[in-house]
Amino acid sequence: MTDTKTLTKKDFQSDQEVRWCPGCGDYAILSCVQGIMGGLGIPKEEIVFVSGIGCSSRFPYYMNTYGFHSIHGRAPAIATGIKTANPDLSVWLVTGDGDGLSIGGNHMAHILRRNVDVKILLFNNEIYGLTKGQYSPTSPRGLRTKSSPMGSVDAPFNPLSFALGSGATFVARTVDTNLKHMQQVLAAAAQHKGSAFVEIYQNCVIFNDGAFEDVAAKGVRDDKMIDLRPGEPMVYGKEHDKGLRFDGLEVVRCSADEADVWKVDTGSPTPGFMMAQLDRSPDMPRPLGIFREATTDAYEDLVQAQVQRSIESKGEGQLHDLLYTGDLWTVEG
Amino acid sequence: MTTTQSPGADLPLQQHESVVIRFAGDSGDGMQITGNQFSHTSAVFGNDLATFPDFPAEIRAPAGTRPGVSGFQVHFSSRDINTPGDQPDVLVAMNPAALAVNLKDLKTGGILIVNTGQFADKDLKKANLDSNPLLDGSLDGYRVIEVDINKRVREALADTELTAKEVQRCKNFYTLGVLYWLYSRPVDTTVEWLRAKFAKRPEIAEGNVKALQAGYNAGDIHEMFQGRYEVPACDDLPPGTYRNIMGNQAVAMGLVAGAQLANLRLFFGSYPITPASTILETLAAYKHYGVSTLQAEDEIAAICNAIGGSWTGQLGATATSGPGMALKTEAMGLAVSIELPLVIVDVQRGGPSTGLPTKTEQADLLQAVFGRNSEAPMPVVAVRSPADAFDCTIEACRIAVQYMTPVILLTDGYIANGAEPWRLPEIDSLPKFPATFRTDAEGYQPYARDEKLARAWVKPGTPGMESRVGGLEKDSLTGHISYDPENHEKMVHTRHAKVMGVRDGIPTPEVVGADSGDVLVLGWGSTYGAIASAVDGMFAAGKKVGRLHLRHVWPLPHGLDEIFSRFRAVLVPEMNMGQMARILRSEYPTQNIISYPKVQGLPFFTNELVEKIESLLEQ
Numbered sequence: 019m020t021d022t023k024t025l026t027k028k029d030f031q032s033d034q035e036v037r038w039c040p041g042c043g044d045y046a047i048l049s050c051v052q053g054i055m056g057g058l059g060i061p062k063e064e065i066v067f068v069s070g071i072g073c074s075s076r077f078p079y080y081m082n083t084y085g086f087h088s089i090h091g092r093a094p095a096i097a098t099g100i101k102t103a104n105p106d107l108s109v110w111l112v113t114g115d116g117d118g119l120s121i122g123g124n125h126m127a128h129i130l131r132r133n134v135d136v137k138i139l140l141f142n143n144e145i146y147g148l149t150k151g152q153y154s155p156t157s158p159r160g161l162r163t164k165s166s167p168m169g170s171v172d173a174p175f176n177p178l179s180f181a182l183g184s185g186a187t188f189v190a191r192t193v194d195t196n197l198k199h200m201q202q203v204l205a206a207a208a209q210h211k212g213s214a215f216v217e218i219y220q221n222c223v224i225f226n227d228g229a230f231e232d233v234a235a236k237g238v239r240d241d242k243m244i245d246l247r248p249g250e251p252m253v254y255g256k257e258h259d260k261g262l263r264f265d266g267l268e269v270v271r272c273s274a275d276e277a278d279v280w281k282v283d284t285g286s287p288t289p290g291f292m293m294a295q296l297d298r299s300p301d302m303p304r305p306l307g308i309f310r311e312a313t314t315d316a317y318e319d320l321v322q323a324q325v326q327r328s329i330e331s332k333g334e335g336q337l338h339d340l341l342y343t344g345d346l347w348t349v350e351g
Numbered sequence: 352m353t354t355t356q357s358p359g360a361d362l363p364l365q366q367h368e369s370v371v372i373r374f375a376g377d378s379g380d381g382m383q384i385t386g387n388q389f390s391h392t393s394a395v396f397g398n399d400l401a402t403f404p405d406f407p408a409e410i411r412a413p414a415g416t417r418p419g420v421s422g423f424q425v426h427f428s429s430r431d432i433n434t435p436g437d438q439p440d441v442l443v444a445m446n447p448a449a450l451a452v453n454l455k456d457l458k459t460g461g462i463l464i465v466n467t468g469q470f471a472d473k474d475l476k477k478a479n480l481d482s483n484p485l486l487d488g489s490l491d492g493y494r495v496i497e498v499d500i501n502k503r504v505r506e507a508l509a510d511t512e513l514t515a516k517e518v519q520r521c522k523n524f525y526t527l528g529v530l531y532w533l534y535s536r537p538v539d540t541t542v543e544w545l546r547a548k549f550a551k552r553p554e555i556a557e558g559n560v561k562a563l564q565a566g567y568n569a570g571d572i573h574e575m576f577q578g579r580y581e582v583p584a585c586d587d588l589p590p591g592t593y594r595n596i597m598g599n600q601a602v603a604m605g606l607v608a609g610a611q612l613a614n615l616r617l618f619f620g621s622y623p624i625t626p627a628s629t630i631l632e633t634l635a636a637y638k639h640y641g642v643s644t645l646q647a648e649d650e651i652a653a654i655c656n657a658i659g660g661s662w663t664g665q666l667g668a669t670a671t672s673g674p675g676m677a678l679k680t681e682a683m684g685l686a687v688s689i690e691l692p693l694v695i696v697d698v699q700r701g702g703p704s705t706g707l708p709t710k711t712e713q714a715d716l717l718q719a720v721f722g723r724n725s726e727a728p729m730p731v732v733a734v735r736s737p738a739d740a741f742d743c744t745i746e747a748c749r750i751a752v753q754y755m756t757p758v759i760l761l762t763d764g765y766i767a768n769g770a771e772p773w774r775l776p777e778i779d780s781l782p783k784f785p786a787t788f789r790t791d792a793e794g795y796q797p798y799a800r801d802e803k804l805a806r807a808w809v810k811p812g813t814p815g816m817e818s819r820v821g822g823l824e825k826d827s828l829t830g831h832i833s834y835d836p837e838n839h840e841k842m843v844h845t846r847h848a849k850v851m852g853v854r855d856g857i858p859t860p861e862v863v864g865a866d867s868g869d870v871l872v873l874g875w876g877s878t879y880g881a882i883a884s885a886v887d888g889m890f891a892a893g894k895k896v897g898r899l900h901l902r903h904v905w906p907l908p909h910g911l912d913e914i915f916s917r918f919r920a921v922l923v924p925e926m927n928m929g930q931m932a933r934i935l936r937s938e939y940p941t942q943n944i945i946s947y948p949k950v951q952g953l954p955f956f957t958n959e960l961v962e963k964i965e966s967l968l969e970q
Contacts, residue, residue: 032819034831063814068659079819079832084811086662087821088655089685095652099659099667100811102643103618107663107811125655128648321643328638335640337608337778344594345395345540346775351590 025056032082038073043194043220047141048080050200051110055083058108058208065108068097070117073148074141074220077112091122094129097136102318108208109136115156116146119175123155130184132317133212139204140177140217145226163225178294178309181215182287188214189290189309193234194221199245199306206308212316233304246293246307251277254303262303264289269296282311364535367582369428371436372530374523375453376445376466378411378421381523386423387770388527392540394595394772397584398427401880403435403954404768408625408708415469415477420452429583433736433880435769437956441533443526445469445500448478454489463493464529466522468501496575500525507565513558521562528566535581538563589774596773598737598766599626602670602696603633605744607640609694610666612745613752614785618660619668620645620653622675625708626764627698630670650678654695658682661691662820664788664810666748670696672764673715674705680723683757687727687846689820690798690806692751692758692786694744699763701952710952711765713876714927719759720905720934726843728850730754731905734762735879738773743902749784750853755805761904763926765877765954792816797830804849851906859910860899863887867917868895870967875901875931878924878955885960896964904931907938915942920967922947924955 030052038044055065065083069075071090078085084107088096093111101109111129118126118140129136145163146152152165156177160169181189188210192203200218207214219230233242244254244262252262253274261277262269269292281289290309296302329335372389376382383404390402403424412419426436441462444450446469457463465485475483484490485497504525508518524545531538542560549556570576610617619642621631635644643660647653650671657667671679676697686693699715701707719731730750734743740762747760789795789807792815798806809816818830826833827841862871864886874882879900886898899914901907915921920943923932929946936944947963949955 061814063817064812066811078821083817085817085819085821086659086689087819087823088658089681089822092651092655092682095647095655096659096662098645098652099618099620099656100663101659102645102656103616103660103665104663104810104812124648125652128652321645325638325641325643329641332639335607335637337611337781340604340607340637340640341594341775341778342592345391346592346594347395347397348592349397349586349588349590349774 025062027052027056029062030055030082032080034079036080037076039224041223042073043143043222044074044077044141046194046197047139047200047218047220048077050197050204051139052081054201054204054208057205060108064106065110066100067110067112068093068100069112070122071148072114072117072146073222074112074114075117091117091120092125093117094122094125094136094138098129098132098134098317101134101136102321105135105318105322111136111138113138113140114147115140115142115144115154115177119177119180120155126180127184130181130186130213130215133185133187133314134318135212135316137207137214138216140215141220142177142217143220143222143226144174144229145222147222147225151225176294176297177217179291181217182290182294182310185287186215186310187212187312187314190215191217191219191306191309193219193230193306195234195236196239203307210311212314242303244303244305246280246305246309248280248282248308248311250280252280253277260303264292267292269293269302271302282308285312364579364581367580368430369426369432369436370441370534370580370582371424371426371439372441372443373422373424373439373453373456374443374526375420375422375449376443376523377414377449378407378409378419379414380421380445381520382421382423382445385523385527386425388541388544389530389536390425390427390770391544391595392531392536393425393427394593394770395540396536398429398582399432399585399588399772400425400427400770401432401435402426402770403765406709413477415446415448415474417448417452417478420449422449422453427582429585431585431587433883434954434957437958441530443530445522445526446478447475447480447484450484451478451480454484457493459492461493462496463490464496464498464526466500466526467497468499498529498569498575503565503569504562507561508558511558511561512554517555517558521559524559525562525566525569528563528568529570529575531563532567532570533576533579535579538567588772591774593772593774595770596737596741597768597770598734598740598762599629599698599768600633601737601740601773602734602744602760602762603630603637605741606634606668606694606748607637607642608741608781609745609748610642611640612781612783613666613748615664615666615752617642617668618657618665619643619670620647620656620660621670622647622650622653624650624672624675626700626767627670627672627675627696629767630696630698650675651682654679654682654693657693658686658689658691661693662689662811664808666692666694666752668694668696670698672698672700672708673702673718676715676718683729684723684725684727685822686757687723687729688822690755691808692755694747694751694758694760696744696760696762698767699761707952709764711763711877711954712926712950712952713761713763713878714930714950715761716904716927716930717933719761726847728847729757729759729905730850730853730903731759731761732902733876733904734760734766735876735900735902737766737769737771739879740766741773745781746902749782752784752786753805753856754803754849754853755808756850761876763877788813789816796828798825798828800845804845804852854903854906854908857903857908859908859914860901862897862899862914864890864897865895866897868897869919870896870964871915871918871921872896872898872960872964873901873921873923873931873935874898875904875925878926881955881957881960882924884957885964888957889961889964894964894968896968907934912939912942915939919943920945922964922967924949924960924963926950926954
């Protein structure tokens with residue numbers, strides 16, 4: 019086992035040349051992930067990165083850990099196999115809005131409902147990048163792309179609602195332009211036991227530049243975004259003067275003094291859902307941070323516990339017993 | 352209850368060498384259970400046997416209709432047999448629909464047991480019959496035994512607590528009792544089975560036991576038959592310990608054994624699909640063998656789960672049928688690219704598309720051998736019978752582990768649900784092929800190869816060997832992404848050479864019957880029984896006919912060309928449009944390959960093959 023205390027960001031950089039477009043948001047995310055890895059206290063040989071297909075899915079090649087660049091949409095199914103077969107591994111899954119919510123939407127729902135202990139980073143750039151600019155399942159309605167010259171007529175997925183609806187036990191959102199926030203959210207995800215789903219707003223400079231500019235640009239983000247911090251009042255604004263509170267089944271704006279405390283440990287996904295719905299309201303701040311944090315048994319532990327229980331109650335199976343059971347008869351020579 | 356001092360013991364007892372019985376009734380009548388119990392009892396009694404369950408895809412098609420008819424044919428014998436028999440000697444028809452669907456197959460003069468309790472006008476109407484076959488002369492030429500089983504069961508169970516509906520559900524065991532009496536079989540095995548099966552509902556168990564016993568006694572009391580029959584135990588089976596086995600069961604056991612023989616744990620991901628589902632169900636009960644089973648969200652996820660398991664150092668496996676194979680195709684290509692062991696079981700069924708889910712076919716051969724995008728070679732092993740499934744599954748595991756490759760195991764619905772006696776192997780005689788994991792980081796190159804062209808297997812978690820795998824083309828040594836044209840060509844050739852190299856480790860199949868002469872019948876998969884019966888009979892009659900059965904259908908073993916050249920013609924019977932014949936013609940272009948296709952969702956009959964071979968001999 020390698021000495022984990024000495025691991026730094028550099029230890030997690032592979033010898034492969036990073037080949038994303040200059041200015042791509044993926045660089046910031048890669049740098050952030052490499053940066054937090056050392057602090058997790060996990061030997062790097064026990065960390066694996068699994069991905070599907072797309073720009074984001076090249077990620078494993080750039081991490082000096084074990085990596086598996088699989089096929090389009092199927093990373094959650096492969097990660098489920100890996101984590102269930104060897105629960106000692108720290109499994110990270112990197113995907114995008116197309117890979118994770120379109121072609122792999124089914125697997126994404128199922129890894130979340132099973133609560134497999136995998137950290138899922140969904141890079142959302144609201145566009146297909148690697149196939150050169152078609153609309154994605156998170157593109158806003160009306161987006162003009164190569165495959166929607168008159169504007170997309172598809173209603174988009176809200177990734178957070180998708181994850182919450184699938185029963186994800188940890189759901190969060192961060193943005194590629196706010197390194198500090200990303201570090202905090204990813205560290206919290208790493209600490210969570212169970213599926214952790216993190217949507218990362220990621221800018222595609224080539225095909226959908228500025229997709230999150232209206233809320234995430236440095237000049238406006240303090241007033242246009244709110245960081246949901248568990249146990250703290252829901253306050254935002256450059257002057258920390260604005261707040262949010264619950265009014266029945268609605269979230270309404272208020273002054274900072276009247277803001278409700280953000281609670282995620284109630285076990286209910288409902289507050290998270292209500293916050294995710296704010297995305298649709300132009301006059302409400304866009305929420306970031308942690309939307310749900312709940313504890314329940316992890317899938318791989320349940321699977322392996324049944325194997326263990328079975329071995330304890332029946333004894334370790336021997337081939338002789340496997341074959342020579344039931345009604346046997348002998349033919350004499 | 353006594354079975355030694357049977358009623359009717361003074362009736363004449365006639366010995367038969369072999370008998371074929373077909374049980375036919377409504378899907379809800381329990382014909383599969385009845386057939387399986389009769390087979391099981393016959394196996395324990397010491398007969399050789401072969402079975403052919405034939406049931407509709409619908410769980411309960413409308414009661415009493417022709418599409419709802421479920422059948423189970425069993426052939427039991429005092430000699431070594433290979434097939435469930437072409438035509439039944441005895442047909443049990445629980446209702447008019449069962450009679451209408453199956454009568455054409457019954458041998459002339461055969462015994463026909465009809466449940467008259469189900470022959471009211473409304474029953475005839477459901478079966479689309481304009482007149483009552485019991486009255487209109489259409490049963491002339493058969494030995495018809497009419498029994499009102501509905502009524503008899505009602506009488507037999509009159510003093511039980513069972514509801515009228517539950518009483519009628521015991522009809523099949525009454526019928527089984529009649530057949531046990533007729534063929535001098537003991538009822539004990541079934542009684543034990545019933546009591547274990549309904550341990551939590553003893554009143555149901557006892558109701559069925561009572562019905563079974565009543566049926567048994569009825570053979571005598573009601574003077575239904577003029578005599579009883581006996582099929583003595585088979586004495587030409589090789590000595591050893593035997594059990595009865597179904598194909599899917601043997602595959603499940605073979606996977607457990609294959610993993611243990613490789614010193615690995617089995618990691619099985621699967622999605623339920625007819626007729627493969629019982630492999631998943633069987634393995635789910637084998638957890639104490641260290642087996643993990645995942646019921647995946649779909650076919651693609653199932654194989655991806657297994658690939659993930661293989662990457663961590665377990666033996667990944669999955670099982671499916673044709674439509675599921677189609678869905679797994681892309682992931683199979685990934686497994687070819689990352690070069691990890693993986694076993695994919697395809698229990699073939701009739702197609703295309705959803706096709707005939709409960710009927711058998713061999714039409715996935717080309718899909719198995721060639722059906723992936725680009726050049727993605729994989730070894731393919733084919734099972735010939737339920738008992739053979741155990742050995743073939745171990746062989747698939749061996750190839751997967753020794754060559755670091757995904758392997759396809761082809762079986763079919765006929766093998767999956769069919770049963771036969773299985774001479775159990777000595778555990779020590781099974782081949783061992785322990786997997787090795789590289790832990791030495793010094794000089795490690797992920798795509799460096801051994802003499803079999805297999806790359807090293809490294810478990811994530813091994814210090815100092817952090818590396819990446821994936822579906823992009825990779826450098827032939829470092830495994831890094833490579834778009835280099837020469838490297839790609841080298842990798843395509845290497846993957847091909849690795850898979851073709853499997854043939855260096857397998858024997859040339861033996862020719863049975865004539866070693867040279869007129870016709871060599873070449874088979875693969877479940878056509879084995881019918882081919883063996885047909886060829887062995889003709890060879891014994893002096894015809895220059897031989898047979899050869901392929902276990903390894905890709906790559907093909909060495910030596911076939913030379914064998915083929917010793918015969919005037921090579922006949923290839925297949926339950927498809929001639930897929931193996933097509934492969935053989937392309938591999939051995941100078942040989943006289945003759946295709947004999949059958950695509951009815953049914954296995955070949957021995958008679959059909961004999962006729963076909965005869966026609967070739969006359970040419």
